[in-house]
Amino acid sequence: MIIRRTTRQIRLGDLLIGGGAPISVQSMTNTDTADTEKTAEQIHRLEAAGCEIIRVAVPDLEAARSLRVIREAIAIPLIADIHFDWRLAVAAMEHGAQGIRINPGNLGGPDNLQQVVDAAAQHQVPIRVGVNSGSIEKDLLERHGYPTADNPQALIESAVRNVQLVEGFGYHEMKVSIKSADVLTTINAYRALSETLDYPLHLGVTEAGGLIGGTVKSSVALGILLSEGIGDTLRISLTRDPVEEVRVAYELLRSLKIRERGPELISCPTCGRTGIDLFGLAREVEDYIQTMKSPLKVAVMGCVVNGPGEAREADIGVAGGRGKGIIFKKGEIVKRVPENELLAVFMDELKTMEAERLKDQDQDQNKQSA
Numbered sequence: 001m002i003i004r005r006t007t008r009q010i011r012l013g014d015l016l017i018g019g020g021a022p023i024s025v026q027s028m029t030n031t032d033t034a035d036t037e038k039t040a041e042q043i044h045r046l047e048a049a050g051c052e053i054i055r056v057a058v059p060d061l062e063a064a065r066s067l068r069v070i071r072e073a074i075a076i077p078l079i080a081d082i083h084f085d086w087r088l089a090v091a092a093m094e095h096g097a098q099g100i101r102i103n104p105g106n107l108g109g110p111d112n113l114q115q116v117v118d119a120a121a122q123h124q125v126p127i128r129v130g131v132n133s134g135s136i137e138k139d140l141l142e143r144h145g146y147p148t149a150d151n152p153q154a155l156i157e158s159a160v161r162n163v164q165l166v167e168g169f170g171y172h173e174m175k176v177s178i179k180s181a182d183v184l185t186t187i188n189a190y191r192a193l194s195e196t197l198d199y200p201l202h203l204g205v206t207e208a209g210g211l212i213g214g215t216v217k218s219s220v221a222l223g224i225l226l227s228e229g230i231g232d233t234l235r236i237s238l239t240r241d242p243v244e245e246v247r248v249a250y251e252l253l254r255s256l257k258i259r260e261r262g263p264e265l266i267s268c269p270t271c272g273r274t275g276i277d278l279f280g281l282a283r284e285v286e287d288y289i290q291t292m293k294s295p296l297k298v299a300v301m302g303c304v305v306n307g308p309g310e311a312r313e314a315d316i317g318v319a320g321g322r323g324k325g326i327i328f329k330k331g332e333i334v335k336r337v338p339e340n341e342l343l344a345v346f347m348d349e350l351k352t353m354e355a356e357r358l359k360d361q362d363q364d365q366n367k368q369s370a
Contacts, residue, residue, distance in 0.1 A: 002258065004229045007200045010126045010173050013077035013098040015052060017126075017175060017232050018200030023258060024233045025249040026053040026202070027242040028081070033063035033070070040073040042242070047076055049246040049290065050261045053233060055079040055101060064091035071096040079128065086112035090119045101128040103135050104165040105158075117169040125173075127166060131159045132179040132206050149184030156192050163197060174199050175232065179206035186221045190230055200232035207237070214238040215248050226256055247290065263289040263296040266311050278302040281318070284343055288350070294357040298350070299328075316353055318346045 009019025017024060027046050031039045033056045043054050058064050058080045071078045079099035080092035086107040089100050100120065104127075107113050120127055133147050136158045144154035159178045166174060176199050180186045186205050194201060203225055205218045218236045225231050236248040253259040267282045282300045289298055299317030311317045312331030319326050325342035327335040327349055337345045 002227060002229055002256065005194055007198050007232060008172070010175060010200060011124075012053065012079075012126055015077050021232070023226070023231060023253065024052045025050060025246055025253075026055065026079075026233050026235045027051045027245045028055040028235065029057075030242060033057055033059075034066050036066050036069040036073070039066075039070055043070070043074045043076070045243055046246060047074065049243045050250055051076060051242075051246045053077050053079060053099075055081050055235075057081050058088050058092050058097075059083075061088065061091060064088050064097075065095050067092055068096040071098070084108070086116050089116045093119045093123045093125050097125065099126050099128060101130045103130055104162045105137060106135065110165070110168075113165060114169050117166055117171045120173070121171055127171070127174050128177060128202060129159065129162050129166065129174055130177045130179070130202075131155065131162060132177075133181065133185070137161070147180060147182075147185050147189065149182065149188055152180075152185050152189035152192065155180065155185070155189045156196065159193055160196060163199065175202050176200070177202040177204060179204050181205065181207045183217050183221045187224050190225050191228070194230045201230060203231040203234040204237055210239045211244060214240075218248070219252050223252055223256065226252070226258060260295040262292050263294065263298045265289060265298050265300065266314055266317070267300040268302050278320075281320070281343060285318070285346070285350075288347060292350070292354050294354050294361070296353065296357065316349060318342060 004020065007018035009021060010017050015024060029039055029042050031042050033039055039056060046054060054076055056078065067078060067080060077098045078096065079101055080097035081101045082089040082092065084106055089102055092100060102116065104113050107116060133155060136154050140154040140157050145151060147155040155178050159176055163174060163176060176197060178189050178193055180189065183205065190201060190203065203222050205221050209217065214237060222231065222234055234249055236245040238245050250261045254264060265286050278300065285298065285300050296316065297314045299311035299314035301311055301317060301319035309331060315329065317328050320339055320342055323339050325337050325339055326333050327337065327346055335345065
């Protein structure tokens with residue numbers, strides 16, 4: 001069992017972060033924020049995938065002024081990502097941002113930072129203090145050198161310094177992130193920071209890469225930290241459709257038995273006994289179960305001989321070979337189907353099982369509330 005690190009708790013919109021609240025999944029849009037229609041459309045897709053916090057870039061005043069329209073069109077908390085210009089941070093909060101991400105040290109001095117903190121207090125907006133390896137102050141780099149796995153001190157001191165800048169104005173509604181593109185540097189820096197500050201921590205590996213490389217790097221770094229009880233929100237940064245970030249995040253949380261959302265897919269890697277298009281079948285099933293909510297175990301196997309036995313823990317599964325297929329539940333065969341009907345019949349069985357599970361969940365909730 002993972003024992004979570006104890007932190008302060010903050011509120012982002014209606015979402016609680018830290019202090020024992022569930023670990024939240026975050027992503028970031030890659031649309032032009034000023035294009036409110038496209039941005040809202042992408043956020044709706046992310047919401048459907050389970051995204052709980054969304055961050056948008058605010059590079060100019062037009063983007064800041066667009067936030068009100070976006071916020072009114074979505075259901076999850078909206079964070080404005082600000083670099084350098086304190087006026088954009090203030091404008092973003094005035095136009096509906098429910099959180100902001102800044103590096104307090106690069107806003108042009110304490111007077112500018114105070115304007116931002118005062119606006120955050122006025123609008124009850126938490127601040128994410130975000131520091132990464134590329135934004136460390138020169139004096140810290142001269143003292144400690146560039147952050148490495150063996151010496152991440154510059155990254156840690158930069159985060160602490162920037163947190164103290166905000167605290168200096170009497171504000172404590174913060175979460176903190178310190179990111180590196182290096183896995184081991186990320187792990188060691190967050191470990192040290194978790195022992196230094198009691199604010200909620202946002203986890204991520206910056207510039208992680210594409211689907212394969214980014215997934216591996218993020219899963220190793222964040223998986224280790226989460227297993228040690230470190231982390232309160234997370235983002236899997238991928239050079240892909242951001243929906244993929246959310247899917248990977250939930251699979252990571254599921255693998256650590258921290259949170260479950262929707263079905264888990266079990267599928268065999270194929271071998272010479274496979275007699276159907278297992279890749280295509282698995283892809284179709286995987287795409288479909290992304291729309292499901294019940295935490296079922298769903299198996300897609302290539303061999304009717306061994307499939308049910310190897311996937312006996314699955315709630316429901318399909319296996320096929322040489323013109324025919326079977327559908328099984330908990331290892332027991334319930335239907336035999338011609339191969340050309342296998343996918344359609346299996347999808348119908350999935351829909352029926354999902355409906356039954358959701359009905360049972362509703363009944364249980366009604367009993368508990370009665």
